[in-house]
Amino acid sequence: MDTFKKAKDIASGNLYYIDGLSSIKTAVQLMKEKNVQALIIKKRNAADANGIITVHDIIKGVIIPNKTLDEVSVYEIMTKPVFSIPASLNVKYVPRLMFNYNVRIAPVEENGEYIGIIDYAQFLFTEF
DSSP states (O other), rough: OOOOBBHHOOOSSOOEEEESSBBHHHHHHHHHTTTOOOEOOSSTTSSOOOEEEEHHHIIIIIITTTOOOOOBBBBHOOOOSSOOTTTTSBGGGGHHHHHHTTEEEEEEEEEEEEEEEEEEGGGSSSOO
16 A cells, blocks of 8 residues: 555646747747646647646746747747656655756646646645
8 A cells, every 4th residue: 555645636726828930929828828847739639749848838938038028939949848756756756857847837748638737835834
């Protein structure tokens, strides 16, 4: 019997998708509406990989270079493929895994599907 907390036990269900051709303005509006820090980019076809866009990506790719939210598309600054966390991974290993791969936020994957998302910041409030 497993007695440790798994990644899926702490994952947020606030997982939202956006098309890669959408503007950053649309992405920001969806992030505000849903109160999330990241969106998953929909696959273009079955052989494609999902991408991810975060608030950090928007700041780095749009705000700092002084571009407008309308002139940049999601696919231009997204990260692809998505780095995901196995749902059954012991929670105590998740922060180190995220640190080693330099990701701040990542979806949790179970049986090939994303079931939630973990933000680095939530480890301040997680008991192991």
